[in-house]
Structure formats: C-alpha cells, structure tokens
Amino acid sequence: xxxxxxxxxxxxxxIPILLVSLSPASALSKAPSSPLTxxxxxxxxxVGAGGNAIQGARVILYAWPADSIVSKLKDGQxxxxxxxxxxxxxxSGNYAVPVTSPAALQxxxxxxxxxxxxxxxxxxAGFAAFSFPRRLAETAQGTALIGASGNAGTAAPQTANLHxxxxxxxxxxxxxxxxxxKVGTFGQRRTVVGAMYSHVPGVTMNFRYGSGQSSSLGxxxxxxxxxxxxxxxxxHSISTNASETFxxxxxxxxxxxxxxxxxxxxxxxxxxxxxQATSWAAGATTLGAxxxxxxxxxxxxxxxxxxxxxxxxxTFSGGVAMSGAIGVNLSAHTGYxxxxxxxxxxxxxxxxxxxxxxxxxxxxxxxxxVG
Amino acid sequence: xxxxxxxxxxxxxxxxxxxxxxxxxxxxxxxxxxxxxxxTIERAGLADPHGLRxxxxxxxxxxxxxxxxxxxxxxxxxxxPAGVRWAQRQRAGxxxxxxxxxxxVTNVLLVIKPIARTGSARGVDVYYRSGGQHYHLRTxxxxxxxxxxxxx
Numbered sequence: 001x002x003x004x005x006x007x008x009x010x011x012x013x014x015i016p017i018l019l020v021s022l023s024p025a026s027a028l029s030k031a032p033s034s035p036l037t038x039x040x041x042x043x044x045x046x047v048g049a050g051g052n053a054i055q056g057a058r059v060i061l062y063a064w065p066a067d068s069i070v071s072k073l074k075d076g077q078x079x080x081x082x083x084x085x086x087x088x089x090x091x092s093g094n095y096a097v098p099v100t101s102p103a104a105l106q107x108x109x110x111x112x113x114x115x116x117x118x119x120x121x122x123x124x125a126g127f128a129a130f131s132f133p134r135r136l137a138e139t140a141q142g143t144a145l146i147g148a149s150g151n152a153g154t155a156a157p158q159t160a161n162l163h164x165x166x167x168x169x170x171x172x173x174x175x176x177x178x179x180x181x182k183v184g185t186f187g188q189r190r191t192v193v194g195a196m197y198s199h200v201p202g203v204t205m206n207f208r209y210g211s212g213q214s215s216s217l218g219x220x221x222x223x224x225x226x227x228x229x230x231x232x233x234x235x236h237s238i239s240t241n242a243s244e245t246f247x248x249x250x251x252x253x254x255x256x257x258x259x260x261x262x263x264x265x266x267x268x269x270x271x272x273x274x275x276q277a278t279s280w281a282a283g284a285t286t287l288g289a290x291x292x293x294x295x296x297x298x299x300x301x302x303x304x305x306x307x308x309x310x311x312x313x314x315t316f317s318g319g320v321a322m323s324g325a326i327g328v329n330l331s332a333h334t335g336y337x338x339x340x341x342x343x344x345x346x347x348x349x350x351x352x353x354x355x356x357x358x359x360x361x362x363x364x365x366x367x368x369x370v371g
Numbered sequence: 372x373x374x375x376x377x378x379x380x381x382x383x384x385x386x387x388x389x390x391x392x393x394x395x396x397x398x399x400x401x402x403x404x405x406x407x408x409x410x411t412i413e414r415a416g417l418a419d420p421h422g423l424r425x426x427x428x429x430x431x432x433x434x435x436x437x438x439x440x441x442x443x444x445x446x447x448x449x450x451x452p453a454g455v456r457w458a459q460r461q462r463a464g465x466x467x468x469x470x471x472x473x474x475x476v477t478n479v480l481l482v483i484k485p486i487a488r489t490g491s492a493r494g495v496d497v498y499y500r501s502g503g504q505h506y507h508l509r510t511x512x513x514x515x516x517x518x519x520x521x522x523x
Contacts, residue, residue, distance in 0.1 A: 295436040296436065296474075297436050297437040297438065297452075298399075298400055298437065298438040298440050298441070299437065299438070299439070299440025299441060299442070299452065300440065300441055301388060301440070301441045301442055301443060303388065303389035303521065303522065304386065304387060304388045304389070304441055304522065305385075305386075305387045305522040305523075306384065306385070306386050306387075307384050307385045307386075307387075308382070308383075308384040309383055309384055309385070310382040310383040310384070310511075345522065351437060351440075353436075357381070358381070358402055358438065358476070359384070359400075359512075360381045360384065360386075360400055360401050360402070360510060360511070360512040361378075361381035361382070361402075362381055362382050363382075
C-alpha cells in the first residue's frame with residue numbers, strides 16, 4: 001500500500017506553490033542517487049554550442065511526475081521531479097547514468113507503468129535536456145525499467161548526445177534544480193497516430209485508436225522560449241483512457257489518422273524551457289497521405305478481413321503540428337496494443353503488404369494493393 | 372515458445388475468411404525465416420483449433436515479395452505468385468528448412484476444412500528441431516473461418 005504525505009513546496013513568496021501528494025520517498029529524493037552502481041539507463045556525450053566536449057558537468061536523470069499530476073498544473077505552479085540517477089562527464093564529455101532502484105519510481109508511473117524520464121545537464125554555459133519513456137515491470141530480478149512498448153527484457157541504455165543551449169536572461173525568478181514550473185500552454189495539437197493505405201478498389205479500411213494506447217510524442221526545448229529557438233529533444237509518452245473510431249474509407253485512398261493532445265510549456269532545471277504533451281484530448285480527423293513502398297505481401301481472397309491489433313511502433317515525422325507555435329513540428333511514435341486496430345476488409349481479391357515485414361509479422365504500416 | 376531461429380511469430384492480429392459451403396481453405400498467410408542452421412520441422416498445424424480440421428500441411432520456399440496467400444480450394448491455385456517456389460514444396464512433417472538468405476522466407480500452407488459454421492484458431496504452430504534443440508513457433512495472427520457468413 002502506498003503511504004501518502006502532503007507537503008508544500010515553497011520557493012519564497014514570488015512563485016505560487018502547489019499542494020501535491022507524494023510518498024515520503026518522493027520528498028526525500030532531492031539528493032542525487034549514487035552514481036556508483038546500478039543498471040545504466042542512459043549514456044552519451046555532452047558538448048557545448050561549438051561542439052566542444054564538456055568535462056565535469058553533472059548530468060541528472062529525472063523522472064517526471066505522472067501525467068495525472070502534470071496535466072492539472074496551472075500556470076505558475078511548480079512540482080518536483082524525482083532524481084533517478086546522476087553522472088559526471090569525462091574529459092571527452094561522455095557520461096553514463098545508472099539507476100539503482102527502479103522500484104522507487106512507482107509514484108512517477110502511469111497506470112500502465114509508463115515512466116517519463118529526462119536527462120538534464122545544467123552548466124554555466126547553458127543547459128541541455130533529452131526526454132525518453134520507459135516502463136516499470138516486475139521481472140524475476142525485481143522491478144526493472146523495460147522498453148516503453150512493454151516488450152519483455154530490460155531496456156538497452158538510452159543513448160542521448162546532449163548539446164548545450166544558452167539560457168536567455170529571464171525576468172522570471174529562478175527555480176531550484178529538481179523542480180519544474182508550468183509557464184503556459186500551447187493548447188490542443190493535432191497528432192498523427194496511425195495510417196492506412198490502398199492503391200486499389202475493393203478494400204474497406206477502418207482505424208480505431210483505443211483505450212490504453214500510448215504514443216511517444218516529441219518534446220521540444222529552448223533556451224529562451226522565443227519562436228524559432230525550439231528544437232526537438234526526445235519524446236514523452238502519453239496513454240489514452242478512451243477510444244476514438246475514425247471514419248471508414250474505401251477503395252483507392254490513403255489517410256493519416258489524427259487525434260489531439262494538449263501541449264504545455266514548462267520551465268525546467270534553472271531556466272530552460274520545454275514544450276511537451278501532458279494529456280490526450282481525443283478527437284478524430286484525417287489527412288490525405290501518399291502510400292509508402294510496401295513489398296512484403298500476402299494475397300487476401302475476396303470476403304476476407306485482416307485486423308492488426310498490435311504493431312511495432314512507427315514514427316510519423318512531423319506528426320505533431322507545432323510549427324505554428326514554436327517553429328518546428330515534432331515526431332509522433334505510435335504502436336498499438338490489443339485495444340487499437342487497423343482493419344482491412346476485402347470485397348475483391350487483393351494483396352496486403354507490409355512496409356518492413358509481412359502483415360502477419362512485425363509490420364509497421366500496411367498497404368492494400370493489386371492481388 | 373517463439374524463442375528459436377524461426378522467430379517470434381510476429382505481432383498479434385486476426386485473419387477472418389468467409390468460405391463458401393463445401394469448400395476448403397488454403398491458408399498460406401504465415402511465413403518465417405530461419406536465422407539459424409538448417410532445421411527440420413517435426414509437425415505443423417493450427418494452434419488450439421475449433422471447428423477446423425487440417426487436411427494437409429506444406430512448407431513452400433518463397434524468394435519473391437508475395438506469399439501464397441489465402442484462397443478457397445486445394446492448392447495450387449492457377450497462378451501461383453512469382454517467387455513462391457511451389458515445385459519445391461515439402462510436406463511440413465519432416466521438411467528440411469535451410470538457413471534463410473536475404474529476404475527469403477518459408478511459407479506455411481495449411482489446407483483447412485471447416486467442420487462447423489464458424490471455426491477459429493489462435494495461430495499456426497510449427498514444432499521444429501535446430502542445432503540439436505527442439506523449438507515451437509506459434510504465429511501471432513489468429514484465424515477465424517465463417518462458412519457462408521460474411522466477416523465483419
């Protein structure tokens with residue numbers, strides 16, 4: 001059973017405070033974890049704006065609070081992020097951050113076990129950040145961090161090469177390391193979560209984005225927050241809690257399927273700014289698409305249907321429409337588990353082809369073609 | 372299960388086929404590549420079948436882009452897809468499967484007779500031997516067969 005402790009996080013009188021409920025372990029987690037032991041969760045190299053290696057900088061791996069907390073923040077409210085591990089860069093700028101106790105991340109996990117992690121390096125020369133999701137799972141060796149898709153096996157270390165960005169002077173009061181403050185919102189952003197393609201008549205296509213699906217959505221960081229200074233830097237995973245059934249399409253047509261996520265803006269780690277998704281807003285719209293090459297095929301007899309209800313994740317580049325707000329679109333990386341489905345129904349004998357593998361295999365995208 | 376050189380069986384889905392009354396189904400939807408040394412198939416069939424009977428099981432080497440596919444009636448169809456080496460087919464039991472090169476795969480072809488109005492299976496099972504070890508491949512695509520009832 002989780003024990004709870006309510007406490008106040010105060011930064012003086014200039015910043016509003018937020019009452020949050022976290023476990024005692026959360027309250028005690030400000031001190032960096034031991035860098036000496038544990039499974040390596042992230043590794044890479046830290047360089048300055050000129051590409052020079054940065055030596056002796058501290059790289060901290062944080063776990064974001066669960067989205068159920070972050071999505072409810074109001075502008076100006078702040079919340080702690082949990083320190084998961086730390087490392088110091090070598091003379092060549094390399095670092096490797098170990099995680100000693102994945103079990104301590106339970107409070108930061110979503111219902112499906114997803115934990116959103118973020119690497120942050122903050123130096124006098126600027127800051128760098130990179131976000132990536134993992135999932136907590138019970139293994140024979142105890143609680144472990146596995147890949148965000150939920151596949152068995154401990155995840156390989158995330159490789160993230162960090163580039164320092166200058167932090168612009170701000171009139172806002174500084175925040176302590178290990179905390180984040182919501183500074184605004186970018187509102188609802190259309191995001192591609194699926195696609196179906198057909199070159200031929202005799203095909204009916206349906207797509208459903210279901211409850212429990214998760215998408216890893218692009219994160220952007222900036223030193224100043226001004227338009228055009230943002231750059232993509234990792235992904236943040238958001239799970240859905242309801243379903244959207246999209247319009248049915250028939251015959252020669254190809255579409256991308258879009259739903260809506262809310263993107264908010266945060267000030268992180270002593271001054272950097274970050275834009276990331278915080279919740280799913282639902283919605284179902286479509287966008288015309290060009291079929292990709294797909295050469296792993298199987299013939300489908302007239303009268304047959306094929307449903308793919310789990311796929312390997314596919315990254316839709318520019319899948320999150322953010323360019324109007326920050327100057328760059330972000331990626332959307334989506335795979336499906338058993339509650340979402342791509343359905344092809346064939347009224348004529350056709351072929352069904354996967355882009356990277358056979359339809360029955362680990363195909364990421366499917367295209368109906370000439371039988 | 373799904374730990375051997377024939378792969379992990381793919382990602383889940385379902386194939387539904389409406390079969391005319393009295394017809395059999397040639398089910399060539401599944402394929403695998405052999406990432407290990409030459410292997411010998413011990414047996415192949417449907418996984419946990421209900422209302423379906425397997426009349427024959429073949430493996431067919433495929434060197435092209437298309438599998439045999441899903442058809443009514445006994446094999447072979449009149450126009451076997453280019454790259455499906457039908458002439459080199461083997462009965463699944465005892466079949467020799469060489470190491471796969473490039474994109475080559477081995478297509479499992481089951482001849483299935485519906486014995487009820489609706490039939491189902493969890494996938495296709497292939498039991499095989501490789502490098503002195505026994506393995507079990509189960510494909511992740513479920514099969515549903517409906518006799519003269521459209522799939523929805």
